[in-house]
Amino acid sequence: MRCFIGIDLGSTTTKAVVMDENQTVLGRGITNSRSNYDTAAAVSKQEALVDTRLTLFRRSLEAVPGTADVAEAVLADLERNFRHIQFVEQLEDLERTCIGNVKGPRFAGREKPVIEALAETFRRLREHSATQFAPGFRRKSDFFRDLAGGDFMHNGEAVCREAGLAFDLILNIYDKSIIKVENRPPAGDIEGKFVRALEMESLDQSLIAAPVKSALSIPLEETYVVGTGYGRVRLPFPKEHIRSEILCHGLGAHIMYPGTRTVLDIGGQDTKGIQVDPAGIVENFQMNDRCAAGCGRYLGYIADEMNMGLQELGPLAMQSTKQVRINSTCTVFAGAELRDRLALGEKREDILAGLHRAIILRAMSILSRAGGVKDQFTFTGGVAKNEAAVRELRKLIKENYGDVQININPDSIYTGALGGAAFAVRAVLN
Amino acid sequence: MSAIITAGVDIGSGCVKTVLFEIDGDKTRWLGKELSRIRSRDPFLLADEIYDAMLSKAGVSRGDVAYVASTGDAENLRFATGHFYSMTTHGRGAVYLNPDARAVLDIGALNGRAIRIDGGGKVLTYKMTSQCASGSGQFLENIARYLGIAHDEIGMLSQKADNPERVSSICAVLAETDVINMVSRGISAANILKGIHLSMAVRLAKLLKSIGATDGVVQMTGGLALDTGLVAALNEALVKEKVALVAESHPDSIYAGAVGGALWGAFRHQKLSRLEAVAA
Numbered sequence: 001m002r003c004f005i006g007i008d009l010g011s012t013t014t015k016a017v018v019m020d021e022n023q024t025v026l027g028r029g030i031t032n033s034r035s036n037y038d039t040a041a042a043v044s045k046q047e048a049l050v051d052t053r054l055t056l057f058r059r060s061l062e063a064v065p066g067t068a069d070v071a072e073a074v075l076a077d078l079e080r081n082f083r084h085i086q087f088v089e090q091l092e093d094l095e096r097t098c099i100g101n102v103k104g105p106r107f108a109g110r111e112k113p114v115i116e117a118l119a120e121t122f123r124r125l126r127e128h129s130a131t132q133f134a135p136g137f138r139r140k141s142d143f144f145r146d147l148a149g150g151d152f153m154h155n156g157e158a159v160c161r162e163a164g165l166a167f168d169l170i171l172n173i174y175d176k177s178i179i180k181v182e183n184r185p186p187a188g189d190i191e192g193k194f195v196r197a198l199e200m201e202s203l204d205q206s207l208i209a210a211p212v213k214s215a216l217s218i219p220l221e222e223t224y225v226v227g228t229g230y231g232r233v234r235l236p237f238p239k240e241h242i243r244s245e246i247l248c249h250g251l252g253a254h255i256m257y258p259g260t261r262t263v264l265d266i267g268g269q270d271t272k273g274i275q276v277d278p279a280g281i282v283e284n285f286q287m288n289d290r291c292a293a294g295c296g297r298y299l300g301y302i303a304d305e306m307n308m309g310l311q312e313l314g315p316l317a318m319q320s321t322k323q324v325r326i327n328s329t330c331t332v333f334a335g336a337e338l339r340d341r342l343a344l345g346e347k348r349e350d351i352l353a354g355l356h357r358a359i360i361l362r363a364m365s366i367l368s369r370a371g372g373v374k375d376q377f378t379f380t381g382g383v384a385k386n387e388a389a390v391r392e393l394r395k396l397i398k399e400n401y402g403d404v405q406i407n408i409n410p411d412s413i414y415t416g417a418l419g420g421a422a423f424a425v426r427a428v429l430n
Numbered sequence: 431m432s433a434i435i436t437a438g439v440d441i442g443s444g445c446v447k448t449v450l451f452e453i454d455g456d457k458t459r460w461l462g463k464e465l466s467r468i469r470s471r472d473p474f475l476l477a478d479e480i481y482d483a484m485l486s487k488a489g490v491s492r493g494d495v496a497y498v499a500s501t502g503d504a505e506n507l508r509f510a511t512g513h514f515y516s517m518t519t520h521g522r523g524a525v526y527l528n529p530d531a532r533a534v535l536d537i538g539a540l541n542g543r544a545i546r547i548d549g550g551g552k553v554l555t556y557k558m559t560s561q562c563a564s565g566s567g568q569f570l571e572n573i574a575r576y577l578g579i580a581h582d583e584i585g586m587l588s589q590k591a592d593n594p595e596r597v598s599s600i601c602a603v604l605a606e607t608d609v610i611n612m613v614s615r616g617i618s619a620a621n622i623l624k625g626i627h628l629s630m631a632v633r634l635a636k637l638l639k640s641i642g643a644t645d646g647v648v649q650m651t652g653g654l655a656l657d658t659g660l661v662a663a664l665n666e667a668l669v670k671e672k673v674a675l676v677a678e679s680h681p682d683s684i685y686a687g688a689v690g691g692a693l694w695g696a697f698r699h700q701k702l703s704r705l706e707a708v709a710a
Contacts, residue, residue, distance in 0.1 A: 011607045035613035106580070168580070176578035230607075234614060269604050292603035301603055307470065331603045332563030336443055336540055343472070 006420025012268030254280025294362025588659025
């Protein structure tokens with residue numbers, strides 16, 4: 001089938017959306033951005049195609065009588081098995097790379113214990129990986145770097161302590177290796193992995209093997225790809241395949257909510273206020289200056305500082321019962337202020353709520369410079385997934401602009417890629 | 431006046447440092463030193479741990495120490511006798527490490543400060559960097575980690591640069607993204623690091639000018655004093671800015687604050703003892 005793909009190469013994450021010719025979304029994919037943009041684009045596209053396969057499985061299962069009530073559970077199992085296979089494959093690559101990096105004067109005469117410590121660390125990582133992909137387990141992140149990294153720190157430190165080695169040695173090897181591993185083009189054979197995922201024990205073969213295999217046999221043709229976002233100029237695409245991110249965000253928001261007039265997009269490193277006309281065409285916009293305070297990276301930094309996943313920040317901040325005012329503007333200083341306040345015995349959730357308020361206050365000033373908020377208002381970008389940020393935003397919009405309809409879509413991180421995919425459809429069909 | 435033993439404990443935002451001295455009139459003997467990176471642990475517990483480790487290596491018990499000086503963020507340290515401000519301890523520690531020092535540049539994980547001192551290490555004037563982390567130690571460390579470069583390789587690599595890439599971005603957090611971009615444009619780690627060192631150096635040179643440090647030796651203290659690449663870049667920047675200062679570092683520069691604390695602690699202890707003797 002013909003696929004139209006939009007890729008939004010952001011500073012922090014790279015998103016891809018696959019559409020059919022009727023502008024129906026078939027799949028979405030996301031990965032962390034890395035120094036090799038081609039790889040980031042290729043991985044996000046592959047993820048979106050994996051998601052497209054899952055959509056095709058769903059359609060194919062729904063056509064089989066008697067699977068209606070188990071379809072979702074079966075698909076969830078299938079996806080989890082698939083992810084686990086993928087994860088272990090990358091873990092093996094990382095282990096090989098780490099062991100290959102134990103060389104040079106830093107390790108002279110210590111190679112053997114270092115390699116043994118690495119092998120033991122990875123043995124524990126593999127052992128633990130099954131629990132990461134067990135039903136109902138909430139993973140800290142969906143990106144290999146975060147999943148492997150958190151586990152590596154935790155297990156590596158323990159292994160080194162037992163072996164009497166300096167953890168810094170091993171951490172440095174990890175830093176060197178993870179960059180190499182994540183910048184390699186993604187391993188292919190998606191269909192083969194799905195077949196293996198299907199053969200894992202948790203799935204009832206008799207019922208679903210046939211529909212899944214029939215859906216796997218549909219060829220996915222990449223008809224037209226459009227790139228946008230922070231890294232768009234460095235994508236390996238011809239010029240006519242590149243669109244400005246402001247245009248893509250405006251159109252993406254319009255596709256999700258045709259009544260949109262104002263868009264706030266808080267991404268990794270920029271915050272944009274955009275005004276669009278009834279057709280989704282941009283009329284006016286404003287952006288922040290180059291400072292991480294007030295964008296997604298601010299929260300990312302705080303998450304690292306607290307040893308938490310980015311997705312865990314919002315829920316914790318929601319439990320706050322007391323207003324804490326954060327005095328630092330600079331992200332790094334806010335991190336230090338957080339440490340100081342924790343040391344003084346302030347509650348984590350209260351400090352976090354204050355940090356969330358700080359980021360939204362910065363966004364409000366950008367919106368007012370972009371001409372304020374008109375009805376309907378659509379909030380997009382990665383931070384729109386954060387419930388604590390959304391709560392603050394609703395409060396401040398109501399205080400400043402009265403009762404405006406606020407649209408927030410759980411998939412709003414894909415808005416730019418969605419606009420890109422729509423441009424891809426238009427490029428071919430118009 | 432018999433010999434006394436004093437200690438200095440310096441808690442920074444990245445590291446905890448402790449030192450131990452024996453002081454007899456104007457003769458000093460350095461008995462022990464210990465440091466540990468905080469890495470999101472409780473710095474006060476860490477200070478306790480490494481203080482004890484240092485004492486046991488030196489064969490000294492807690493009771494033998496006449497004065498424990500705290501400095502930096504260690505103000506609430508339970509076992510401290512008294513606290514000294516960072517300016518005064520870094521000034522004193524710098525002169526101990528290098529008697530020629532007439533200015534100090536203390537660059538830690540978050541803050542930088544320039545201090546002008548006299549020959550005895552007394553503070554004449556000082557100035558801090560602003561409330562923004564661009565060019566701090568933390569910033570440099572994040573970038574090195576991203577490049578997969580160990581802490582102690584930064585300086586050496588930076589000095590191998592043949593075509594430093596100037597960093598335009600100011601923000602410490604977003605500068606990392608610029609680095610990702612540079613890597614993807616194929617710029618070498620050496621040239622990236624040197625570019626960052628140079629942009630830091632230009633700002634530090636201006637900071638030194640602003641406190642009226644015009645000639646002589648500026649002693650680097652704090653964690654970044656160990657970064658030979660930064661020291662070299664600073665000396666290049668000072669020549670360019672036509673300032674007759676020479677930046678120097680010392681292998682023990684990171685202990686400067688703790689050293690200054692232990693030395694001022696001895697001074698304060700002796701003053702107190704004399705007062706007590708008079709009172710008795």
